[in-house]
Amino acid sequence: MTQERNTFIAAAQALLGPKGFTTDAETMAPWLTDWRGRFTGRALGMASPASTEEVAALVRLCREHGVAIVPQGGNSGMSGGATPDESGEALLLTLRRMNASPRIDSEGRTATCEAGVILQVLHEAAEAQGLRFPLSLGGKGSATIGGLISTNAGGTQVLRHGSMRALVLGLQAVLPDGQVLDQLTPLKKDNRGFDLKQLLIGSEGTLGIVTGATLKLEPAVAARSVLWAGVASLRAARALLLHAEKIAGDALEGFEVMPDHAIDATREYMPSIRTPIEGQHPWHVLIELVADAQGAEALPATAERLLVTAFEQELIADAAIAANEAQADKFWQIRETIPSAERARGPAVQHDISVAVAKMPEFVESAVPVIEAEWPGTRAVGFGHLGDGNIHFHVIAPDGVDPKAWQLGDGKAISRRVHDLVTQAGGSISAEHGIGQLKRDELARLGDPVALGLLRAVKQALDPQGLLNPGKLV
Amino acid sequence: MTQERNTFIAAAQALLGPKGFTTDAETMAPWLTDWRGRFTGRALGMASPASTEEVAALVRLCREHGVAIVPQGGNSGMSGGATPDESGEALLLTLRRMNASPRIDSEGRTATCEAGVILQVLHEAAEAQGLRFPLSLGGKGSATIGGLISTNAGGTQVLRHGSMRALVLGLQAVLPDGQVLDQLTPLKKDNRGFDLKQLLIGSEGTLGIVTGATLKLEPAVAARSVLWAGVASLRAARALLLHAEKIAGDALEGFEVMPDHAIDATREYMPSIRTPIEGQHPWHVLIELVADAQGAEALPATAERLLVTAFEQELIADAAIAANEAQADKFWQIRETIPSAERARGPAVQHDISVAVAKMPEFVESAVPVIEAEWPGTRAVGFGHLGDGNIHFHVIAPDGVDPKAWQLGDGKAISRRVHDLVTQAGGSISAEHGIGQLKRDELARLGDPVALGLLRAVKQALDPQGLLNPGKLV
Structure with missing residues (x-):
């Protein structure tokens, strides 16, 4: 450790006190690996300031000493955006102590x-x-x-x-x-x-x-209606979405689509799961309607009308409304079990991508066969928030592969291909999980040069020394 | 005119054709004064590109020649943001030809x-x-x-x-x-x-x-209910707003407050105007509720309930609901006549300011007497969008002053004082009209230095030559 670093550490300790600064490896360890276990870094210390003034003073101190800062919240990000690199030169700055009651x-x-x-x-x-x-x-x-x-x-x-x-x-x-x-x-x-x-x-x-x-x-939500429907295709699901928007208006709060393959996976993974409707359906839709106290009374009738008219217009093959809160929770549990159930089926690469809402059915229908054809034995599954155009696109490895080797080899190639496809469709390689370090190279490879130029120009203008979260985003 | 400029003009003419570029003084004249007539500038020419590609090519040309650009839309801004300065060195760039059907x-x-x-x-x-x-x-x-x-x-x-x-x-x-x-x-x-x-x-x-x-x-709006109420104070108006939010929820689309002084002015200005309620009320409130086809049926009952419960809770002194669209339009006409009616009463300085929504009553109640005391003979009136914390704060000159002299003397001093007061209250010197050239100096004087620093850093990063709309905002 150089003298320079020691001087910085002593100053940070003096500024933040024993509760606010540590270099103890064991204390820092949980925060140096992202929660998905993909990235592990090192840090020259971990600062836990207790106030905005302390954060500001610390940033000025870091600036003086040329020490980079990696800010961290709950360390539950999906893209390694809060994990320092392996140099051990950066300071981990956790905001967790700034948690006074809202x-x-x-x-x-x-x-x-x-x-x-x-x-x-x-x-x-x-x-x-x-x-x-x-x-x-x-x-x-x-x-x-x-x-x-x-x-x-x-x-x-x-x-x-x-x-x-x-x-x-x-x-x-x-x-x-x-x-x-x-x-x-x-x-x-x-x-x-x-x-x-x-x-x-x-x-x-x-x-x-x-x-x-x-x-x-x-x-507060005073009432909710949770509906489950089976539909023939993603296009049918989209027609149902437009219908639901028309009938329920602002009451429509969730609209999730799931392919039968994902539903099967949840049944395998958790045998107690029972889907709300019988028979096989290519796609399942979970709809949540909510109302505050003013609208609570009218909500059940809206939910009924939504389903009755959807049946009349042949938008759905079968459907159910949760009879009570416990049942509503069970409907949602199926949706929430999908990621774990898919993982249990074997190694997979996951993609958090989006396209324009209207293009989602077309995109999934065209991307699935491309991936499955180019990597024989894989299965591609697109599910998620149809109303937002946000697709969780999972590609499951062929049986019997070595998980690690597959993920680093074919898995990476598949991800690049998925990102190519979504970029060609005018979509985003990160719908909600961000860029972090996970997708930084892909953003550099596929991002619109004009947009990237703007991001970089603003970064350069505000942080010319590159002290804040180096190696992330751009 | 220098050779350099002639070269630029020839190149712009060649790029945009006769429809796309002019230096004709008469053609340019209407666009060189803002519509309120406060600012008049000069320009070395007016470009009217027909496509994004032409705009881009023109910007590159301007960059090459170091020619500044003042972009302009409908020339109906309130702060002179689209009017060039008097140097005549800048190019006026109007986007009006880019108007293909939406x-x-x-x-x-x-x-x-x-x-x-x-x-x-x-x-x-x-x-x-x-x-x-x-x-x-x-x-x-x-x-x-x-x-x-x-x-x-x-x-x-x-x-x-x-x-x-x-x-x-x-x-x-x-x-x-x-x-x-x-x-x-x-x-x-x-x-x-x-x-x-x-x-x-x-x-x-x-x-x-x-x-x-x-x-x-x-x-589309399928139904609307327009309500008019008389209330005792701005605080009562705010209580009514909270009540309306509770009863009407998302149906609440407009909530405008007007002091009796402003209502009197409209009656004077347009004798055919009749207020929907009898008697004198310190403040008047105009409420608009709207519903789409799904909610249209329930709307009249909601409007009724809003007023009945407001009476019960003694939030309002008197109220009326427009019986039909024609009446609804008449209610709104009163509100819309206020600016002209106030102007007709004599010279005034107007301020488009905002504070946090909850602070608006307190701010108006405290600012009015300050201004009227410091400039005897003036009358200060605050009205507008209570729901947004946005106040149109007009200060009307004492009788018999010379309009121009007053506006440039006391008027300017009053504006500075109003801006001081709103800044002290944590508010904004421009709620909706922007900064342009009208408030640029005031923003520099009163703006948070950190915020101004950020605005300037981004401007410097994206437009280091200062080619785009110089002299505006920052």
Whole structure:
């Protein structure tokens, strides 16, 4: 360890105190590998500042010493965006200590949170006031507000409420020069130039460190109807989506499609699972309708009407409505079991991609045979949020291959091919999981040069030393 | 005229043809003064390209010759953002020829427009398909889509639908280096870095020239209920707003407040105007509820319930519901007459400011007496979009002053004071009209230095030569 580094560590220790800084390998270890276990890095220390002022002072200290910073929230990202590289030269900066209870403004329907607040904690705080935060995802027990903003997280409610970007009303962040951009107090209308907080949302910690946010809340859900339908094709599912939008309007909150292959996998994986409808259907659709107290009474009739008219128009082959909350949860459990069930079938490569909503059926129908033909023995499955054009496109390895070798060989080649196909279709190689280090090279290979040029120009302008989250995104 | 300029003009003429380029003073004149007549500039020519490719080629040509560009849409902006300076060195670039009919995707509920499409034309195209574009404003007969995006325009429907920013799904723009950022095809989910189109929205043509957009449409309004209520104070109006949000939910589309002073002015100005309710009320509230075909049947009952419960809770003193569309239009006419009626009362300075929604009553109640005390004889009036925290704050001159002299003297001082007050209250000196040249100095004086630093850093990174709309915004 050089003298320079020792000087920096001593200064960081003095700044943050024993609770706020460590170089202990064992303490750091859990945070140096991403939760999917794909990336492991090293760090010269782990800082856990307790306030925005401490974050700002630390950034200035890092700047002075030329120390790179890798910001981290709940370490539940999917693309290695919060894992340092192997050089051991960067500082891991965790925001988890900045987790004071969210301040709920029930009149204005907002929640103001420090960056380290865990999503589930926010959910509970909102619920206690008869409100809800309309974004949820698998990692809600560990994902932090700061991480969700930095990665513009999605989830199953994007169809109605948008991704994180649409829910951030105010933002506070420490910039690469150590200054604090404080726009926590939301103004509904403000036209003093372009919207600066948009620079931080989705930039994966490369342009600034999100330290707090004011978020939009919605009235609590007073009633929901969860429907399950069997349809003949993805095109039929899309027709059903348009029909559901027409009948249910703003009540439509979730619309997930699943191929029979994925449903079979869940039955194999968890024999207690029973699909809500009988027989074989090429595709299954899960629909969630919700209403607040004002609309609760009318909701069951809307759900009924949706199904009756869909039958009349021959959009669906069979369907069921969950009779109660327990059944509704069981419907969703099937959808949520798919990723684990697919994994249990053998090694697979997964792709979080999107195309324009209208093009999703066409894309899946054309991409599946391409992949299965070019890599004989594989099975390709597309499922997910049809309403958003977001496809979870999994390709399962042929039987009997060595998992590791396959993933590094054919798996990588398949991913490149999938990314080529989605780029040709005008889509995105990352719909919701971000770029991080996982897809950085693919973004450089396939991204629109003009768009990449803009991302790089802004990065260079705000962080000319490249101190914030080096090696991620661009 | 120097040789250099002549060379540029010849090249521009060759590029754009006689329809696309002029230096004729008479042809240019209407576009060299902003519509409010506050700013008049000069230009070395006016370019009217017919395609994105022509815009891009022109920008490259300007770059080569170091010629600055002032982009212009409908020339109906409020802040002189599209008017060149007096040097005559800049090129006026009008997008009005890029006005092919909007392409409406009725299934996906989007409209794809060239930048020069006029707002009203878009409204009509959407209506023809049973849809609507939920943003409207006074200048809809001249304002263009490109201008509305560049200024992040608002209007009376922001409460429910947001400003332009929330309605832009895809964007195409020519950047200062002449490259085209083409993100017209909207992806609902795309996490390849931060959202680049946000750099263009609201940047007033300083970072790029918007050439096209894909916009969000909503189902057509099938029914509306327009309500008028008299309330005792702005605080009571705010309580009524919260009540209306609770009862009407998403049906609440407009909520405008007006002081009795403004209502009196409209009666004086247009004697045929009759307020929907009798007697004097310190404040009047105009509420618009709308529903699409699905919700139309339930709407009258919701409007009734809103008023009945508001009476029960003593939130309102008197109220009326428009019995038909003609009456509804008359209710709105009163609101829309206020600006002209106020102007007719004598010279005034107007401020388009905003504070956090919850703070609006407090702000108006405290700012009015400050201004009236410091400038005896003036009358200050705050009215507008209570639901957005957006206040049109007018200060009317004392009787008998010389209009021009007052506006340049006391008027300017009053504006600075109002801007001081709103900044102290954590608000914005420009809620919806933008900065342009009108408020540039005030933004420099009062803006958060960190935010200004970011705006400038991005401007410097994307347009180091300062070619795009110099002298505006920053």
